[in-house]
Amino acid sequence: MGLAYACFIAVAETDQTLADQCFFALCSDVICEFPLRDMLKFHQSQKAEGTILVTKVDDPSKYGVVVTDETGQVERFVEKPKTFVGDKINAGIYVLEPCVLDRIELRPTSIEKETFPLIVRDKRLFAFTLPGYWMDVGQPKDYLFGLGLHLSSMRQHNPSELAEGSSFVGNNIVHPTAQIGKDCRIGPNVSIGIECVIGDGVRISNCVLLHRVKVRNFARMADSIIGWGSSIGRWARIENKSVIGEDVHVREEIFMNGTIVLPHKEIKDSQHDPGTIIM
Structure with a gap:
């Protein structure tokens, strides 16, 4: 999945300044039912730094799998696993705290490959499972x-x-x-x-x-x-x-x-x- 983010959307309904609010980042080439309110509620309940929307697939060996514990905390990422480690993959929608931006250097960066592993190391990245359909519509x-x-x-x-x-x-x-x-x-x-x-x-x-x-x-x-x-x-x-x-x-x-x-x-x-x- 590409990293062509369609938009950044501030979502916190508080009197915080915009710079203090968490936001959504959405890849522009996916379609689903976009359970944004439920995803935000989960993100806030976990006090997460980042939350990834994940979807279940029948054949995870074709994708990068997101491995979590029973609470949804992300433990690791496994690219195209040859043995079964899980059936949930990155669906391309994220809730992020502003501090995530501090982890991104001023150069071309892959948030999945470079930034998310740092958040996993600090045990602050979680996964929210998508109910309903999902499709990468880039072709x-x-x-x-x-x-x-x-x-x-x-x-x-x-x-x-x-x-x-x-x-x-x-x-x-x-x-x-x-x-x-x-x-x-x-x-x-x-x-x-x-x-x-x-x-x-x-x-x-x-x-x-x-x-x-x-x-x-x-x-x-x-x-x-x-x-x-x-x-x-x-x-x-x-x-x-x-x-x-x-x-x-x-x-x-x-x-x-x-x-x-x-x-x-x-x-x-x-x-x-x-x-x-x-x-």
Whole structure:
């Protein structure tokens, strides 16, 4: 998992100054149910310097395992263990006290490999086990799989937020500003963003359409991601983990098979070979 932190969020609800408050650090390439309040409560109850969100996996030999005692105190980290030492891995969300920053030198640093072992040595690093789903969504295929997990969670916890109607199959989310044409079949596992316009007779499954995408009549999209402000022509087919960048315009009757398209392109020819990159 990468260390591209999305944000630092102050969370303490006291009269302390901002510099005295603990904060969350979140990796930008994970999705889960984000039990931040429960995690914070656990962190404070343990008087921890740092708390790692961990998730259980079926095959821990593929990951770095976080080994804890019965209280959740982290004892060690084991990278891709060949024998079973535990089934909990780092889920990429942390609660940290400000003093953690004092442990980080002014140079490129891995908090997991360099900083956390120092906190473990002082017995002040704890792990909080995530209830519910988790997914690293840093790759397109994982992003789409994570979408399905998220929508399933919404069905369980917030079903009223999912799209309903004769055009929809399974779990889908559609922004209120989006327009859906006649005789469409959308789903399962589709996300349609702000101000998207979907024509008549369109078929979409297991896809993400980001903001302001326009899809002309009778186009079909499956297992793909369509970028901001792009357009898909009539009778076009986009499938097999294609990723269409921002402001890309696909002409009528074009077939895109597992194609990656960089932003600001016009696609005039079909692409039959999976893995083709249009630059």
